[in-house]
Structure formats: structure tokens, C-alpha cells
Amino acid sequence: MSWNATSDTAPWWRTLAFRLTAGYALAGLCLVFLATASLYLVLRMELEKSTDLFLADKLHVVRTLLRERPQDWDGLREEIELESAARRYQQFYIRLLDERNTPILTTPGMAEQLDLSLLARQIQSRPDHPFSMKGRHGQSFWVTSASAGVGSPSTRTDTIEIAIDVSQQEALLARYRRWFLATFLGCFAIFPLIGYRVARHGIRPVEEIATTAQHISSTNLHERILPEGYPFELASLAHTFNKMLDRLEESFERISRFSADIAHDLRTPVNNIRGEAEVALVRARTADEYREVLGSCLEEAVRLSDLISDLLFLARAESPLTLLRRERVNVAELLDGVRDYYQATAEDGGVSLTTAEGAEPVIAELDRALVQRAVGNLVSNAVAHTASGGSIVLATTLGTGAEASTVRIEVSDTGEGIPPEALPKVFDRFYRVDTSRSQASGGTGLGLAIVQSIMLLHGGSVGIDSQVGQGTRVTLRMPVSGSR
Amino acid sequence: MRILVIEDESKTAKFLKKGLSEAGFVVDVAGDGLEGLYLAQEVDFELLILDVMLPGLDGWQVLTRLRQAGRRAPVLFLTARDAVHERVRGFELGGDDYLVKPFAFSELLARVRSLLRRAPPRQQETIRRADLEIDLLRQRVTRAGQRLDLTAKEFLLLSFLARRAGEVLSRTLIAEAVWDMNFDSDTNVVDVNVRRLRSKVDDPFPLKLIRTVRGAGYVLECDQ
Numbered sequence: 016m017s018w019n020a021t022s023d024t025a026p027w028w029r030t031l032a033f034r035l036t037a038g039y040a041l042a043g044l045c046l047v048f049l050a051t052a053s054l055y056l057v058l059r060m061e062l063e064k065s066t067d068l069f070l071a072d073k074l075h076v077v078r079t080l081l082r083e084r085p086q087d088w089d090g091l092r093e094e095i096e097l098e099s100a101a102r103r104y105q106q107f108y109i110r111l112l113d114e115r116n117t118p119i120l121t122t123p124g125m126a127e128q129l130d131l132s133l134l135a136r137q138i139q140s141r142p143d144h145p146f147s148m149k150g151r152h153g154q155s156f157w158v159t160s161a162s163a164g165v166g167s168p169s170t171r172t173d174t175i176e177i178a179i180d181v182s183q184q185e186a187l188l189a190r191y192r193r194w195f196l197a198t199f200l201g202c203f204a205i206f207p208l209i210g211y212r213v214a215r216h217g218i219r220p221v222e223e224i225a226t227t228a229q230h231i232s233s234t235n236l237h238e239r240i241l242p243e244g245y246p247f248e249l250a251s252l253a254h255t256f257n258k259m260l261d262r263l264e265e266s267f268e269r270i271s272r273f274s275a276d277i278a279h280d281l282r283t284p285v286n287n288i289r290g291e292a293e294v295a296l297v298r299a300r301t302a303d304e305y306r307e308v309l310g311s312c313l314e315e316a317v318r319l320s321d322l323i324s325d326l327l328f329l330a331r332a333e334s335p336l337t338l339l340r341r342e343r344v345n346v347a348e349l350l351d352g353v354r355d356y357y358q359a360t361a362e363d364g365g366v367s368l369t370t371a372e373g374a375e376p377v378i379a380e381l382d383r384a385l386v387q388r389a390v391g392n393l394v395s396n397a398v399a400h401t402a403s404g405g406s407i408v409l410a411t412t413l414g415t416g417a418e419a420s421t422v423r424i425e426v427s428d429t430g431e432g433i434p435p436e437a438l439p440k441v442f443d444r445f446y447r448v449d450t451s452r453s454q455a456s457g458g459t460g461l462g463l464a465i466v467q468s469i470m471l472l473h474g475g476s477v478g479i480d481s482q483v484g485q486g487t488r489v490t491l492r493m494p495v496s497g498s499r
Numbered sequence: 500m501r502i503l504v505i506e507d508e509s510k511t512a513k514f515l516k517k518g519l520s521e522a523g524f525v526v527d528v529a530g531d532g533l534e535g536l537y538l539a540q541e542v543d544f545e546l547l548i549l550d551v552m553l554p555g556l557d558g559w560q561v562l563t564r565l566r567q568a569g570r571r572a573p574v575l576f577l578t579a580r581d582a583v584h585e586r587v588r589g590f591e592l593g594g595d596d597y598l599v600k601p602f603a604f605s606e607l608l609a610r611v612r613s614l615l616r617r618a619p620p621r622q623q624e625t626i627r628r629a630d631l632e633i634d635l636l637r638q639r640v641t642r643a644g645q646r647l648d649l650t651a652k653e654f655l656l657l658s659f660l661a662r663r664a665g666e667v668l669s670r671t672l673i674a675e676a677v678w679d680m681n682f683d684s685d686t687n688v689v690d691v692n693v694r695r696l697r698s699k700v701d702d703p704f705p706l707k708l709i710r711t712v713r714g715a716g717y718v719l720e721c722d723q
Contacts (some may be wrong), residue, residue, distance in 0.1 A: 043570040305669060306713075313714025320601035359691045388682035395688075
């Protein structure tokens with residue numbers, strides 16, 4: 016019953032198909048059993064009831080005859096002796112006894128069918144209650160007795176005994192029992208088969224998803240499940256799975272783009288160092304020329320080590336073991352410090368750089384150096400992308416309402432803005448809006464990625480709004496307290 | 500002053516020896532842990548520069564044995580790995596400072612000097628370099644008798660350069676000392692500030708005090 020290639024090791028009774036099949040079969044069999052059993056019981060009850068009614072009816076007739084027309088001997092004889100003989104099935108026998116238990120009238124053949132002395136004993140032990148007994152030939156009889164007053168008013172009391180042959184009914188019930196048993200056995204054989212088919216049919220999409228999942232590797236992440244014809248729940252599973260693949264594919268693309276970028280950014284300075292040194296060594300040069308080459312090599316080496324330390328920072332920030340050195344920080348003071356640092360650069364660019372006056376002091380437990388770095392990166396970007404005459408404002412506020420325990424830092428500029436299609440990617444490593452990747456556009460392209468890492472380390476987030484030509488606002492959000 | 504460099508990468512050892520010698524130190528070099536440990540126990544060095552990843556004995560082991568042998572010379576660790584727990588381990592074992600490769604040589608030199616500077620620097624009231632005079636108490640700067648009008652940060656920057664005159668100070672170091680910015684990025688901010696400072700301190704005068712060391716940083720020359 017192994018239907019799943021991956022379940023080689025799972026025993027068959029652990030498979031979903033088996034469980035579903037067993038469930039369906041059990042439910043079906045229970046249903047059939049209940050239905051047949053109740054039908055059988057109802058049938059039996061109805062048969063017994065009709066027999067009882069028949070007996071009661073007979074008793075009533077004989078009683079009435081005895082009471083109303085005690086002298087109508089012929090009528091009584093006809094009722095007792097002839098009526099029964101006329102019947103082919105369900106024959107009944109009546110015996111009329113006087114007060115001394117001497118039979119007055121007896122349906123012919125009664126003594127042949129029934130042991131009359133046994134009948135008398137049974138009736139005495141259970142007066143007025145119908146009961147069943149076996150006849151001389153093994154047939155089943157249903158027996159009842161009643162006393163009846165003779166004449167009106169009654170002169171004496173006779174006893175009427177009626178026995179009816181119910182072997183036909185018993186045979187009917189036995190046939191029914193056999194039929195029900197056969198039905199039940201049939202279902203027992205068929206239900207698991209049907210259940211198994213149904214289960215397999217239901218599980219097939221799951222198997223297909225599993226097969227697709229098995230096929231997927233880093234080289235064919237584009238494969239997707241076609242959920243056509245799937246039931247709703249599984250279509251939604253397939254959809255979720257496809258979404259996951261979309262994200263995976265995107266992550267892989269990012270990683271491969273990252274690798275390409277990192278190769279570019281590492282190779283360029285190494286290539287410069289190598290080339291310049293090689294060319295310089297081709298022939299003898301003046302000390303100034305050597306100095307120039309060495310200076311250039313040093314610059315490239317510094318660029319390379321900055322890149323390495325940024326990359327290491329990002330890699331470390333992803334490790335869950337990275338610990339923050341949290342301390343109580345007056346955020347407004349921190350912003351003032353960053354503003355002072357960039358003040359001269361901003362002034363050179365003709366940009367006003369200010370911190371907004373907050374209504375209340377914002378104190379939070381943060382890693383001062385890291386937050387300083389995050390804000391510094393943002394201000395550096397803002398200064399680089401804001402034309403002369405623009406302004407940059409740093410502001411911090413404590414969150415309100417749902418963000419009550421959050422500290423917000425905003426860096427807004429009136430710069431050139433970021434095109435909407437670039438916005439989702441600005442936090443990617445090495446992503447630059449200006450794709451020419453020229454050094455003139457500045458930075459390693461890791462600045463915002465580092466900002467994001469720092470926020471994640473603090474359990475916070477970073478958001479960016481931008482309008483081309485209007486400016487950009489980056490918002491940092493961090494929990495006020497480090498206790499998580 | 501004698502310094503022992505224990506470093507297996509020969510190029511690194513070579514430039515360390517050259518640079519430190521030119522800065523006026525006597526330098527010995529050991530190429531592996533065992534040799535380094537032996538030398539450190541035989542000779543009384545005033546400072547050890549110790550690479551962490553060494554053949555033979557690694558830096559941790561060398562330091563542990565040295566401290567067991569009662570050698571108290573300060574130790575500056577060099578490593579290409581800078582996980583925080585390694586840093587902590589270095590300090591726990593009795594290392595005095597920790598520098599991650601790649602490092603600026605000027606940075607190393609600054610740290611070596613600060614480790615060897617046994618007594619804390621005397622709190623000076625005025626610093627005089629050539630015709631520059633900085634009055635730290637009154638926050639006043641004069642050059643050739645002429646009063647210079649500096650902002651608070653420019654004053655801090657100039658006094659930092661003047662106090663460490665003759666030392667090449669990296670941009671990172673300057674950003675840290677003057678603005679308390681503890682990160683490496685965007686150090687051209689320092690360039691802008693140095694340029695502004697120069698326009699006030701150097702431009703009006705024939706003798707230029709602040710010199711750019713390409714790729715390394717800035718130095719205030721005082722022996723010209």
C-alpha cells in the first residue's frame with residue numbers, strides 16, 4: 016500500500032491512504048450495520064405485533080360468541096374448527112376448556128401439532144401472557160390464553176387457548192438475517208476498496224506536490240505546481256507552495272546578484288592594486304611616481320578593507336549569537352552628535368541639516384555605536400542625494416497608541432527621491448539606484464543593508480517613503496527597552 | 500624600546516618590522532609560536548605583537564604560557580578573525596589590545612604608543628607646535644601671534660592633531676576622537692572638516708602644518 020515514494024521507510028499502516036481507507040470503511044460498515052439492524056428489529060416488531068393483533072382479534076370473536084350466543088354451537092364450531100382449516104399459512108388452533116379444564120371444542124389436528132399437556136402447564140405458569148413454544152414437529156407457535164364468561168350475565172367461565180404457527184414469520188426473519196449478513200459481508204469487502212480509491216484520489220495532488228518538491232533544486236526553482244482541478248484546500252496548499260517557491264527563487268536571484276556584485280566590488284580594487292604595481296615596476300621611476308602609485312594602492316586597499324568589514328558586519332548581524340551592547344541612550348543627543356558630524360559636509364553641499372526639537376526627551380536602551388552608524392548612513396545618503404538649497408531633518412519621537420513602546424527616528428530630505436520600482440530593493444546588499452556602479456555615486460552599496468541589519472538586531476524595522484523630485488523619508492523603529 | 504613581533508605571515512612581519520623600526524622601536528620577529536615563546540622568555544621585551552593563528556603554538560597558548568612564566572609585558576593581538584567571543588577571550592587571557600586585520604599601520608602605531616605610554620599624559624594647559632599655540636583652558640588658538648576663530652569641533656580636531664603631532668591619525672581615529680563616531684563609513688566627512696580647518700589654520704600662512712598622508716590619514720608636522 017506504499018503510494019508515496021518518500022514513505023519507503025514508513026510502515027503501510029502509517030500511510031494517510033490507509034488511515035483514510037480504514038476510516039471510510041469503518042464509517043460505511045457502521046452505517047450499514049445500523050441500517051440493517053434497525054430494519055430487522057422493526058420488521059420483527061411489526062410481525063409480532065400483527066400476530067398479537069390477530070390473536071387478540073380471535074380471542075375477541077370467541078369471547079363475544081360465548082357471551083352473546085352461548086347456545087350458538089354451530090357458530091362457535093365454525094369459528095374454532097373450520098376457520099383454521101381454511102388457512103394454508105399461519106395456521107392457528109383454538110381449544111375451549113370448561114371450568115374443570117375439560118376440552119369442549121378443539122380445532123382438529125391441534126393435538127398432532129402441540130403437546131397439549133405441556134401447553135396446559137405453560138399456560139398455568141404464565142396466565143394472560145402470550146409466549147412462544149415449540150410444536151411437535153419443531154414449528155414455532157405463539158400461544159395465548161384468556162378466560163371468557165359464557166352467557167350474559169355469565170353462567171360459567173371457560174378458558175380459550177389459541178396457538179398460532181409463526182414458523183413462516185420466523186423463516187422470513189431468518190431469510191432477512193441471512194440477507195443482511197450477506198449485505199454486511201459484501202460491504203465489508205467493497206467499502207475498503209471504494210475508500211481506498213477515494214483516498215488515493217484525494218491524496219494525489221499531495222503526491223504531485225511532493226513530487227514537484229523533490230524535483231526542485233537550486234537550478235530549477237522556476238518549476239511550479241498547476242493546481243487546476245484540485246479541490247479548494249489543496250489548491251490553496253499548492254498556491255502557498257508556489258508562493259514559497261517565488262520567494263525562494265527571488266532570494267536565490269538576490270544571492271546570485273549579490274555574488275556577482277561582491278565579485279565586482281572585490282575585484283576592482285584588487286585589479287587596480289595589481290595593475291598599478293605591475294605597471295610601476297616595468298621600469299625605473301622617480302620617487303614621486305612611486306609615491307603616487309603606493310598612495311593609490313593604499314587607497315584601494317583601504318577601500319577593500321572597508322568593504323570586507325562591512326560584509327563581515329552584515330554576516331555577523333545575521334548570526335543569532337550577536338549581542339547588542341545596550342545602554343540608556345538619549346536619542347535626541349545621539350541625533351545632535353550625528354548632525355554635528357555631518358554639518359560641515361552638508362554646508363559644503365549647500366544643504367541645511369537640522370534636528371527637530373522634540374517635545375519630550377526620548378530615552379531608549381540601544382546599542383549606541385550601532386544606532387549612530389545607522390543614522391550616520393542615512394544622513395550620509397541624504398547629504399549625497401540632496402541638491403544645494405535642500406534640507407535634511409532628523410527627528411525622534413516616542414511611538415503612541417499601538418507603537419507605545421517604540422522609539423522612532425526619522426531622517427527626511429528634500430532630495431531627488433527614489434523611483435518607486437527601486438524602493439523595494441534599496442535595502443538589498445550592493446543595490447544602487449544608479450546602476451552605473453560608479454564610485455562617484457559613493458559608498459559600497461551596503462549602507463542601507465547595514466541600517467536594516469542594525470534595526471533587525473534591535474528587534475525593530477526600517478521603512479522608506481520616497482517621491483521622485485520631492486524627497487525621501489526613512490523611518491527607523493525600535494523597541495524602547497531591550498528586554499524581549 | 501624593544502618589541503617582539505610573533506607573526507607567521509612573512510610579509511606582514513616584514514612591514515611591521517620596517518614600520519616599527521622607522522618609528523624608533525627595536526623590533527625582533529619570530530615566525531611561529533614556539534620560537535616566539537622562547538624569545539619572549541629569554542629577552543625582556545617591552546611589548547609583544549602576537550598573531551592569533553600561528554603554527555606550533557597559537558597566540559592564546561603563547562600568551563597563557565607567558566603569563567604563567569610571569570612575563571607581564573603588554574600584548575597586542577593581531578587577528579583576521581574578529582568574532583566578539585575571540586576578543587573577549589583575548590582580554591580574559593591577559594591581552595591588552597586587539598587589532599583586526601586588515602588594519603591601518605598608523606592605527607597599530609597609535610595603539611603601540613598608547614600601550615607603551617605608561618604614565619597617563621600630563622594634562623597640558625597649552626600645546627605649542629611650531630608657531631601654533633593652543634590654549635586648552637581658554638579654548639583659544641593663535642598662530643604667529645594671530646588669533647584664529649575656530650568652531651568648537653574645529654578646536655577639538657586641531658588639538659587632537661596637535662596633541663598627537665607627528666603621528667599619522669586615520670580618519671576613523673579622528674572621527675572617533677572628535678565626534679565620538681565609532682564607525683568606519685563615510686570618512687570623507689573628516690576630509691571636509693580637515694579642509695575647513697586648514698582654510699583657517701594653514702591657508703593664511705606660508706608654513707603648512709597639517710599634511711595629508713594618502714590612504715592613511717592626517718598628521719600635524721611639527722619638526723619642520
